[in-house]
Amino acid sequence: MNLTPTLQDCELLDLQDPLRSLRQQFDLPPGVIYLDGNSLGVLPKTVPARVAHAVTHEWGTDLIKSWNSAGWFNLPQRVGDKIARVIGAQPGEVIAADSTSINLFKVLAAALHIAKADHPHKTKIVSERSNFPTDLYIAEALCKERGYSLQLVEAEDLVAALQADVAVLMLTHVNYRTGAMHNMQAITAIAHAQGILTVWDLAHSAGAVPVDLKGSGADFAVGCGYKYLNGGPGAPAFVWVRPQHTDRFWQPLAGWWGHAAPFAFTPDYQPAQGITRYQCGTQPILSLTALDCGLDAFLAAEVLGGMAALRQKSLALTGLFMQLVRTRLHGHGFGIATPAEEALRGSQVSLTRTEGAYAIVQALIARGVIGDFRAGDGGQHPDILRFGFTPLYVGYADVWQAAEHLCQVMQSGEWQDARFAQKNAVT
Numbered sequence: 001m002n003l004t005p006t007l008q009d010c011e012l013l014d015l016q017d018p019l020r021s022l023r024q025q026f027d028l029p030p031g032v033i034y035l036d037g038n039s040l041g042v043l044p045k046t047v048p049a050r051v052a053h054a055v056t057h058e059w060g061t062d063l064i065k066s067w068n069s070a071g072w073f074n075l076p077q078r079v080g081d082k083i084a085r086v087i088g089a090q091p092g093e094v095i096a097a098d099s100t101s102i103n104l105f106k107v108l109a110a111a112l113h114i115a116k117a118d119h120p121h122k123t124k125i126v127s128e129r130s131n132f133p134t135d136l137y138i139a140e141a142l143c144k145e146r147g148y149s150l151q152l153v154e155a156e157d158l159v160a161a162l163q164a165d166v167a168v169l170m171l172t173h174v175n176y177r178t179g180a181m182h183n184m185q186a187i188t189a190i191a192h193a194q195g196i197l198t199v200w201d202l203a204h205s206a207g208a209v210p211v212d213l214k215g216s217g218a219d220f221a222v223g224c225g226y227k228y229l230n231g232g233p234g235a236p237a238f239v240w241v242r243p244q245h246t247d248r249f250w251q252p253l254a255g256w257w258g259h260a261a262p263f264a265f266t267p268d269y270q271p272a273q274g275i276t277r278y279q280c281g282t283q284p285i286l287s288l289t290a291l292d293c294g295l296d297a298f299l300a301a302e303v304l305g306g307m308a309a310l311r312q313k314s315l316a317l318t319g320l321f322m323q324l325v326r327t328r329l330h331g332h333g334f335g336i337a338t339p340a341e342e343a344l345r346g347s348q349v350s351l352t353r354t355e356g357a358y359a360i361v362q363a364l365i366a367r368g369v370i371g372d373f374r375a376g377d378g379g380q381h382p383d384i385l386r387f388g389f390t391p392l393y394v395g396y397a398d399v400w401q402a403a404e405h406l407c408q409v410m411q412s413g414e415w416q417d418a419r420f421a422q423k424n425a426v427t
């Protein structure tokens with residue numbers, strides 16, 4: 001499309017969209033264009049009844065028997081097997097448990113153990129300065145404890161930083177601020193050539209872009225259940241470890257659910273084989289149940305072309321939004337932080353603006369167009385207006401309408417209304 005697409009063009013694209021039926025699986029509030037599935041995915045329609053059943057029947061009636069009869073005990077493995085299909089892992093290699101922050105601690109600690117055994121002279125963890133803060137905080141804390149140092153670099157300086165003294169490279173595959181995507185396979189190969197282990201955070205990749213953990217050579221991965229996998233607020237996260245590494249070390253949160261025989265109740269710890277040792281203690285069954293529904297809604301795409309088809313649509317949606325911003329919002333002070341090149345971006349578009357980014361997002365939310373704001377650092381990293389395009393339930397006309405609302409917000413100046421400057425605790 002060379003001309004700026006019209007609403008009619010977009011409605012036609014929706015009619016022709018082979019993935020259109022997937023949207024019916026979700027409870028989207030009327031009058032809302034939801035562009036924040038990269039932060040909290042929407043509610044799958046099956047969740048209320050399924051969770052209600054887990055509460056009233058499995059818990060209320062069957063009580064403790066449900067650990068066996070309802071399969072509560074191995075729900076983390078069963079959900080993990082579904083996640084494995086989304087990220088290019090094998091059944092039995094992924095477990096759904098705990099939070100992304102906690103899982104990152106486990107795998108980073110395990111990676112440092114392996115690095116220490118294989119390359120005792122190595123002293124550093126390298127990451128990206130604009131990585132998600134919790135990832136950096138966990139790495140910083142672990143470095144302090146283990147006597148390593150954390151080196152933070154800009155994306156363009158990453159390869160140069162991969163020197164022989166680096167033990168672990170910890171990266172988020174798709175950057176939460178800009179939506180820029182790393183080439184997991186290429187970077188992992190460069191890291192391995194220097195004897196560096198790689199830890200990948202898939203928070204903005206799992207369910208958003210094709211991920212091939214097995215083919216990429218990656219060593220460890222973690223990711224989030226409540227973003228593109230639609231598991232609900234605080235849904236358990238997941239962890240994957242390359243099978244050759246899983247049994248080499250205990251992860252440090254060696255709780256009873258990671259024990260080889262938890263119900264033997266022995267006083268000493270014997271780690272389970274495989275990914276099960278990456279569990280710690282009792283898991284949140286109601287949240288896991290909701291996440292299981294989210295994955296079923298996601299896996300329904302498999303018969304419609306799966307992740308490849310979702311990726312194609314995602315690129316079309318993000319490309320359309322960027323095109324509309326370039327043509328229709330020219331002169332309103334926006335920059336586009338997300339790479340124009342398809343291979344370099346995830347499933348979100350981030351706009352920059354030197355002032356007013358927060359208020360503009362709030363003005364859009366008041367109109368029912370939900371994106372979010374991420375503060376910059378006043379320097380190299382500007383304030384960001386973030387728009388996530390989840391191909392499972394966002395359509396082309398939604399994208400057009402969102403851009404139209406943004407035009408109206410800017411042309412009318414309504415974003416300058418004092419009520420939109422009021423900062424909430426969660427932005």
Ligand SMILES: *Cc1c(COP(=O)(O)O)cnc(C)c1O
Nearest residue numbers: 099100101132134172176201203
């Ligand atoms: C969303 C996100 C997290 C969230 O971590 P929690 O432990 O669930 O709070 C972590 N890392 C990245 C890169 C994220 O995008």
